[in-house]
Amino acid sequence: MNQENLSKINSYLSFKLGDEEFAAHVGKVLNILEMTKITEVPKAPVYMKGVINLRGTVLPVIDTRIKFGMTPTVYTTNTCIIVLDIDVDGESIYVGALVDAVQAVLEIDKNHILPPPSIGSKYKSEFIEGVANIDDKFIMILNMDAVFSTDEITNLRDKTEETEQTTDIEEIGS
Amino acid sequence: MDNFKKKFIEEATDLLEGLEKSLLALEENPEDLSLIQQVFRVMHTLKGNSGMFGFEMIDSFTHEMETVYDLIRNGKLKATREILDVTLAAVDHLKLLLNEDNYNDPEVIGNHKELLSKVALLVKGDSASEQNAHADLNVEVNKSVEEKGEKTYYIFFEPINEIFDNGTNPLYLLDELHDLGKVEVFAHLNKVPSLNVLNPEFCYTYWEVIIATSASLNDISDVFIFVEDDSTIEIQEIADYNLLTDEIFIDDLKKLASTQNDIGLSSVQNLTKEANSRKVKDKIKSFNKDRSTSKETSISSIRVSADKLDILMNLVSELVTTQARLSLFAEENNIPGLLPIAENVQKLSRQLRDTAFSIVLIPIENMLTRFQRLVRDLSNELGKEVVFVTEGAETELDKTIIESLADPLMHILRNSLDHGIEDSDVRVKKGKPKQGRISLKAYYSGANVMIQISDDGAGIDPVMITEKAIAKGIISPDRKLTKREVLELVFLPGFSTARQVTDLSGRGVGMDVVKRKISDIRGEVEIESEFGHGTTITIKLPLTLSIIDGLLVKVEDTHFIIPLLVVDKIYAIDHEKIKKTFNNVVVLDGKQIPFFYIREEFDLNESQEKFEQVIVVNFEEKRVGLIVDHVIGEYQAVLKPLGKHYKNQDMISGATILGDGTVALVVDTNKIIKLFSKHEVFKIKEEEKPEK
Amino acid sequence: MAKIILIVDDSESIREVVSFTLENEGYKVLIANDGTDALKFLDGSHIDLIITDLHMPEMDGITLIREVRKMPTYQRIPILFLTTESQAAKKMEAKDAGATGWIIKPFVPAKLIAALNKVLR
Numbered sequence: 013m014n015q016e017n018l019s020k021i022n023s024y025l026s027f028k029l030g031d032e033e034f035a036a037h038v039g040k041v042l043n044i045l046e047m048t049k050i051t052e053v054p055k056a057p058v059y060m061k062g063v064i065n066l067r068g069t070v071l072p073v074i075d076t077r078i079k080f081g082m083t084p085t086v087y088t089t090n091t092c093i094i095v096l097d098i099d100v101d102g103e104s105i106y107v108g109a110l111v112d113a114v115q116a117v118l119e120i121d122k123n124h125i126l127p128p129p130s131i132g133s134k135y136k137s138e139f140i141e142g143v144a145n146i147d148d149k150f151i152m153i154l155n156m157d158a159v160f161s162t163d164e165i166t167n168l169r170d171k172t173e174e175t176e177q178t179t180d181i182e183e184i185g186s
Numbered sequence: 187m188d189n190f191k192k193k194f195i196e197e198a199t200d201l202l203e204g205l206e207k208s209l210l211a212l213e214e215n216p217e218d219l220s221l222i223q224q225v226f227r228v229m230h231t232l233k234g235n236s237g238m239f240g241f242e243m244i245d246s247f248t249h250e251m252e253t254v255y256d257l258i259r260n261g262k263l264k265a266t267r268e269i270l271d272v273t274l275a276a277v278d279h280l281k282l283l284l285n286e287d288n289y290n291d292p293e294v295i296g297n298h299k300e301l302l303s304k305v306a307l308l309v310k311g312d313s314a315s316e317q318n319a320h321a322d323l324n325v326e327v328n329k330s331v332e333e334k335g336e337k338t339y340y341i342f343f344e345p346i347n348e349i350f351d352n353g354t355n356p357l358y359l360l361d362e363l364h365d366l367g368k369v370e371v372f373a374h375l376n377k378v379p380s381l382n383v384l385n386p387e388f389c390y391t392y393w394e395v396i397i398a399t400s401a402s403l404n405d406i407s408d409v410f411i412f413v414e415d416d417s418t419i420e421i422q423e424i425a426d427y428n429l430l431t432d433e434i435f436i437d438d439l440k441k442l443a444s445t446q447n448d449i450g451l452s453s454v455q456n457l458t459k460e461a462n463s464r465k466v467k468d469k470i471k472s473f474n475k476d477r478s479t480s481k482e483t484s485i486s487s488i489r490v491s492a493d494k495l496d497i498l499m500n501l502v503s504e505l506v507t508t509q510a511r512l513s514l515f516a517e518e519n520n521i522p523g524l525l526p527i528a529e530n531v532q533k534l535s536r537q538l539r540d541t542a543f544s545i546v547l548i549p550i551e552n553m554l555t556r557f558q559r560l561v562r563d564l565s566n567e568l569g570k571e572v573v574f575v576t577e578g579a580e581t582e583l584d585k586t587i588i589e590s591l592a593d594p595l596m597h598i599l600r601n602s603l604d605h606g607i608e609d610s611d612v613r614v615k616k617g618k619p620k621q622g623r624i625s626l627k628a629y630y631s632g633a634n635v636m637i638q639i640s641d642d643g644a645g646i647d648p649v650m651i652t653e654k655a656i657a658k659g660i661i662s663p664d665r666k667l668t669k670r671e672v673l674e675l676v677f678l679p680g681f682s683t684a685r686q687v688t689d690l691s692g693r694g695v696g697m698d699v700v701k702r703k704i705s706d707i708r709g710e711v712e713i714e715s716e717f718g719h720g721t722t723i724t725i726k727l728p729l730t731l732s733i734i735d736g737l738l739v740k741v742e743d744t745h746f747i748i749p750l751l752v753v754d755k756i757y758a759i760d761h762e763k764i765k766k767t768f769n770n771v772v773v774l775d776g777k778q779i780p781f782f783y784i785r786e787e788f789d790l791n792e793s794q795e796k797f798e799q800v801i802v803v804n805f806e807e808k809r810v811g812l813i814v815d816h817v818i819g820e821y822q823a824v825l826k827p828l829g830k831h832y833k834n835q836d837m838i839s840g841a842t843i844l845g846d847g848t849v850a851l852v853v854d855t856n857k858i859i860k861l862f863s864k865h866e867v868f869k870i871k872e873e874e875k876p877e878k
Numbered sequence: 879m880a881k882i883i884l885i886v887d888d889s890e891s892i893r894e895v896v897s898f899t900l901e902n903e904g905y906k907v908l909i910a911n912d913g914t915d916a917l918k919f920l921d922g923s924h925i926d927l928i929i930t931d932l933h934m935p936e937m938d939g940i941t942l943i944r945e946v947r948k949m950p951t952y953q954r955i956p957i958l959f960l961t962t963e964s965q966a967a968k969k970m971e972a973k974d975a976g977a978t979g980w981i982i983k984p985f986v987p988a989k990l991i992a993a994l995n996k997v998l999r
Contacts, residue, residue, distance in 0.1 A: 051849040053828065054788035054862070056835055063828060063841055065849050068507065070841040078501055105830055136833040190898070194891040230933055234962045235889055239982025245984065353956035353978035358999050365995075412979035412996055516956075 024144075026099065026115040026151055027094065029077050035144070042095040044114055044165060047087055058084075061110055065070045065174065066095065073108035074160060077160065085110050107160050118151075120144045128148045172173045194239040195284050201228050202284075206277055209270060216265040225273070226255040232280070243298065244283045248307045251276055257309070261388060272304050280644035334402045336367065337427040341456045342420035344392035347385070349416055356389065362409045367399025368430045372503060376447045388833070391420075394449050396439065397596070398428040416652070422451055424458045427465075436459040467537070495546055495585070500534075502542040503824045509535040509821065516847030547582035550628050550637075553592055556580055557599055564603045571610055571621045572603060576630035581740055583635055587727055590707045594700040596620070596725050598639050599624065601697075606643030606721055617720070618642065631726070640722040646715040648672040673713045679703045689861035708839065734852060738844075739801065739814040741784050742791070747823045749843060752803040754856050756817055759800050764813060772811060774800065781811030782862045803855045810859050823852055837861060881918040881998060882906045887960065888929035896929060898949075899987040900994075913937025917945060917983060918946045920952060927998045929981070932968055940975045941959065947976040956997035960985075 024035040025044075050062040050073050059078040063070050073093055077085045085091060098105050125142035137138035141153045205228045212221045231251040236244035251273065257263040266284045279294075279301055288294045341363070345356050354702040363369050371393060378390040397406065403421060410419050429435050438457045509531050554576050565572040583591070607613075607622035614620055614667035627638040648669060655661045655839050667675075679698040704711045736747035737756075757774050764772065764783065779802055785792065800809035800811040828835060833870050838852045883905050887893050896903050897907040899926075906925065912918040912934050919925065926947065932939035939959050956978040961969055963982055972980065981993045 015355050049743075049848060051841070052842075053832060053835060053851060055837055056832060060831060063849050063851075065843045068504065068843060070826040070828060070843070070849060072829045074831070086285065100830060107829070107831060159813075164709055190895045193894055197889060197891045227933055230962070231889060234960070235892055235984040238895060298999055350954055352973070352976045353954050355956075355997070355999075358996055361999055362995060409996070412993075415973070545945065614934065 015086050016157070022119050023154060024118050024151075025094070026118055027111040028113045029080060029111060030082055032057045033149055034095070035120070035151045036094070036156050037153070037155045038117065042056075042097050045081065045093040045095060045108070047091045047093065054147070060086075064093070064181050066106070066108075069106070071095065071100075071106055075108055076109045076111050076159075085112065085146065088112070090114075094103065096156055096160060098160050100161060101114060109160065118146060120145075120146070128152075191239045194235060194241070196303065198232060198236070198244075199281070200282055200291070201232060202277055202281055206274070207273055209277065212265055212429055213267075213270050216270075218257065222255060222259045222265065226252065228258050228520065229255055235332070245279060245287065246282065247276070247283070247298065247302065250302060250309070254305060256309055260752070263308070269308055272301065272308065273634065276301055276305070291783070309495065319577060331626055336398050336428040337398060338425040338427070338458075339403070339406060339424055339426050340393040340420075340422045340451055341393075341397060341406065342448075342451070343395065343410065344419075345389055345413055345417040347388040347390065349389045350387060352416075354416075356393075356413070358716070359409055359413065360393065360395070363395060363397055363406075366401045366405065366409070367397050369398075369428060370396045370436060372439070372443045372449060374447060378808075383528050394443075395431065396424075396454070398430040401512065420451070424454060425462070425672050429458060431462055432461045432464065434464065450577075460530075463530070467533070472539075490545070498542055499546060502539050505535050506539055506822055507824050509762040511845040539822075543584070544582075546584050546586075548585045548588055549580045549582050550588060551597070553588055554626070556592065557595065557626065560596060560599055561603065563714060564623075565607075568603060569609070570603065570607050572607055573623050575623065575625040576627075577625065581628035581630065581635055583727065587707050587709075591702060591725075591727070594703045594725075595626075595637070595639070597697075598701050599626075602641040602643060606645075608644050609751065630635065635727045636727045637727065639723060639725075642720040642721060644718040645719050646673060646676065647717050647720050651675050671773045673715060676713060677711075705836075734823045734825055734842075736821050736823045736852065738818040738850060739799070740816045741788065741814050745818070745844060745848065746784075746802060747821060747850050747852040748803065748812070748855060749852070752805075752819065754802040754804055755807055756801070757800045757811075759813070761775065761798055764798065772800065774802065774811070777809075779809055779811045781813055782859065783813045785815075785859075789863050803859075805856060805859045810855075812855065818825040822852075823850065825852055880904055880906045881922055881926040882908060882917060883927045883929060884910060884919055884925045886910045886928065886934070886939070888914065888931065888934045892920075892931065893980055895987075896990065897983045902987075903991060904931045913939070913942035913945070915916055920946065920949060925952070925955065925990065927994070928955060930957065931950070932965070940972055943972060943975040943977050950992060958993055958997065 021037075021039060023038040025038055025041050026033055026035040028034075044169055045064075047064075050064050050065055052062040053060065056062075059075050061073045061075045063072050065071070075085050077083065091110065092114050093108040094109055094114065096107050098107055127142055127146050128137045128140040129143075139155055139158045143153045144151045144153060193436050197574045205225060208221050208228070209626075212218060212225065215221060224864075229248045233245055233248040233252050236242070236248065237683060254263065254273075257267070258265050263269070275356045279297055281299075282294055310402070322785050344357070344360070345354070351357065354554075360369075360371055363371075364728065366694045372395070374392050376696045377388070377392065384390075392607070399406070403423065406421050407414075407419075410417065413419075435457055437801065438460070439449060440451055442457075449549060472814050509528075511526045513532055516524045557769050558574055558576075561572055561574040587748050602624050607624070608616070608618075610620045613622065622641065622643060624639065627636075629636050651672050652661075652667065652675075655678075656663050660675065661667070662680060662777045676697050701711055704727075705724055707727060709725055710722065713721065713723055715721040734747065737750055739748060755775075759772065764781075767781075769780075770782070773779070781800060796849065797816055799817045801808050801817065802811050821842075821844075825840040825842060828838060832838070836852060837857045839852045841849050841851050844850050883900055885893055885896050885907060886901075887896070888911050895912065897909060901929050907923070908919055910919055912966050913930075914932070914937055916921045916928070920928075930942055934942075935944075943957055943959070946955065946957060957976065958979050958981055959977050959982050960978050961972070969980060970986050978997050979993055981990055
């Protein structure tokens with residue numbers, strides 16, 4: 013999808029991590045897979061869950077909860093893998109995002125997207141494009157490129173909000 | 187033979203005299219059947235025997251006479267005056283024919299022809315006269331045209347039960363087949379009834395035989411000539427070469443014979459087809475081998491766009507994956523006939539893979555021109571005299587690897603020219619030849635290509651490096667480093683030790699970049715240097731990027747692939763034994779082998795299995811064991827990258843999709859062992875002899 | 879122990895040629911010039927193979943073959959008969975009488991041996 017068309021579309025896929033709801037622009041979403049056996053790659057960062065077979069290619073899968081400083085994903089029947097098309101240094105890369113549940117595709121008009129709060133936010137602002145208020149819920153619209161980038165900086169949480177949990181997210185073996 | 191001839195002539199003369207008497211008597215009594223029989227018998231005997239002793243003309247002549255008198259004795263012809271006249275004339279003629287000197291006498295020859303035509307006329311009256319082919323002269327031993335080559339035939343031979351009654355022994359016929367060529371005999375006893383109903387005078391056995399012989403089909407049929415009316419015989423050519431040199435063909439036949447009653451012509455033909463394709467493949471292999479060993483840069487070549495090559499490679503990779511699934515399916519579902527087809531597909535796709543990859547392999551020759559230019563131009567610019575020697579220009583590499591190699595190699599060469607080779611006067615002072623020497627050597631080592639760049643220049647000063655490293659804060663001042671470790675420092679970022687950062691090599695391109703670029707193409711680089719004498723940089727590269735022959739193993743739920751090339755041996759081992767070892771060393775085949783317990787290293791639970799497998803791999807010059815749960819088998823893995831998210835993960839070279847769709851991880855054993863040994867306190871020792 | 883072959887033929891030249899050939903191959907040869915003599919031999923000696931002509935005075939070959947097959951000891955003895963090409967009917971008859979095989983006249987010694995090898999080893 014080229015940039016022009018992309019900006020016209022207002023559809024977002026919403027998903028849940030625990031109680032919090034997030035959304036990703038559909039332009040970034042390739043498809044949604046049901047939970048399947050993930051082959052763990054040893055000695056990798058904790059948030060890297062492993063790899064799966066996506067039609068003959070190897071797709072890395074990231075535990076989005078861990079990325080967001082939450083406890084690791086516990087598999088339920090709702091757990092899904094969202095296959096994302098991420099831009100890394102101008103290159104298109106596929107990555108799978110493990111989420112607790114996928115909700116719906118929402119039409120969110122640009123006018124209804126509020127800019128992310130600069131302070132007091134749980135998560136670092138460079139990862140959040142904006143916030144939308146749908147049915148009295150606050151849905152955080154994510155910058156998927158930034159969230160799932162290959163940079164080793166994993167801590168999405170704002171440093172001011174650091175808790176003991178972040179030690180889990182620290183990299184192992186560089 | 188002369189004695190026999192004489193004997194025959196004597197005999198014949200007697201016979202002819204007796205004949206004359208009979209004929210004269212017959213004239214008086216033309217209806218006397220016994221006289222007619224006598225005449226007939228004489229003609230018959232003369233005809234039968236004359237050919238034996240070389241009297242062909244008598245043979246053919248008496249043949250005609252015999253026909254006449256056969257007709258007479260059967261009442262089809264009457265012994266007329268005319269016939270008797272001719273017959274008596276024939277007797278005179280025959281007497282003459284008994285003397286070989288007369289054979290060249292034109293009168294005799296003329297007479298012969300005349301009489302023959304007269305006799306023929308006599309016979310013509312009866313349309314039912316036998317038209318017997320004068321097979322006399324060609325009753326030769328070998329009617330068959332000499333077959334230059336061998337052919338293979340299938341023979342089915344089932345004699346009737348009563349075959350023994352007329353003195354036949356079928357085994358003699360099989361012996362005769364053995365005389366003709368190479369034979370595989372399959373005797374079938376399934377028609378032998380139980381003892382209480384078995385007739386000991388009956389033959390119940392029947393045979394199927396495969397014979398490879400240069401004898402003709404006729405010759406083979408002739409073996410059975412006495413029994414053909416009393417047997418079922420089938421002879422069928424199945425190949426125009428000797429199939430019995432193909433061991434697999436013979437084994438397959440034996441397998442079939444043991445599992446079924448008859449092998450059957452169609453099964454044999456199927457096996458023949460398989461043997462044929464093996465033969466063709468062997469021809470192709472040897473043909474290809476010949477082609478590839480020739481060193482000429484092929485004049486007969488075509489240009490292929492890189493895009494097409496990429497598409498081809500992708501398709502080949504996918505084929506390999508799909509074929510793996512086919513093999514798995516065939517094994518699991520056990521559909522008869524599918525497994526051999528799947529095996530065939532595997533062989534074919536392997537060949538296709540190898541051939542496809544060879545297309546993508548290009549000799550590094552082309553790249554070398556660039557380097558020669560560089561050396562020439564640079565040495566001129568720097569005012570240094572350098573000779574550049576290349577070896578192994580014909581060594582071939584995947585084109586993508588070559589492209590990625592160009593820059594790093596250029597950089598290394600620049601370094602050599604710039605910092606390595608000294609000015610001529612400096613060299614002379616050092617006692618070195620005025621001309622500096624840089625060599626680039628390329629060669630194969632196992633599944634790798636090695637590229638070695640050496641110079642006889644100044645070499646690397648370990649002291650200077652260490653100082654620089656301390657200055658940069660990379661190492662602490664009191665750290666003791668081995669020479670190797672010092673040299674490795676060169677690969678650290680920002681580490682240019684040139685006193686002046688020259689325009690050429692200091693331009694933000696350091697050895698760290700070289701190392702990284704080479705890692706990107708899954709290669710390794712090492713430096714060797716002798717301060718004052720020179721430096722050698724060795725680059726190790728994989729031959730192909732995409733497909734690896736590996737060993738598929740399982741550790742708990744995960745499948746791993748260990749490249750076959752590093753695998754030395756596999757042993758089964760007791761779980762208890764592993765737990766009990768001291769210092770993580772196990773004794774295998776009398777040698778002490780250090781091992782790593784993969785489960786432990788990857789933080790998995792302890793195995794509940796009683797037995798595990800130790801895979802002994804080659805690591806540098808030593809052997810190290812890696813313990814896994816199960817070894818599943820050989821697997822041809824289409825290597826797929828893990829992706830940028832795993833870019834710091836170098837233990838796993840990549841992943842592959844197994845036949846059942848799950849992902850297996852391809853391990854780099856060198857990296858794993860290096861990593862594991864960091865955690866363990868001990869270093870890997872040389873293998874020691876067990877203490878007694 | 880060498881095998882013993884009985885040759886039955888009224889033609890001396892044939893008898894001589896055949897016995898010469900067979901003796902050369904290491905066989906022992908007994909000669910009879912007609913069927914009755916042949917039967918006498920069979921009564922007394924041990925014979926391994928019979929080669930007989932078909933056309934003989936007194937007892938012809940086919941009768942001889944039939945008689946031989948009636949003898950208990952010789953029920954299965956291999957019997958070859960000499961015949962000419964034109965004798966297809968006779969061939970059938972001889973086979974029906976119990977002959978094992980045949981040799982076509984005229985024949986070269988090699989042909990004789992080839993036929994022999996089919997029935998006697």
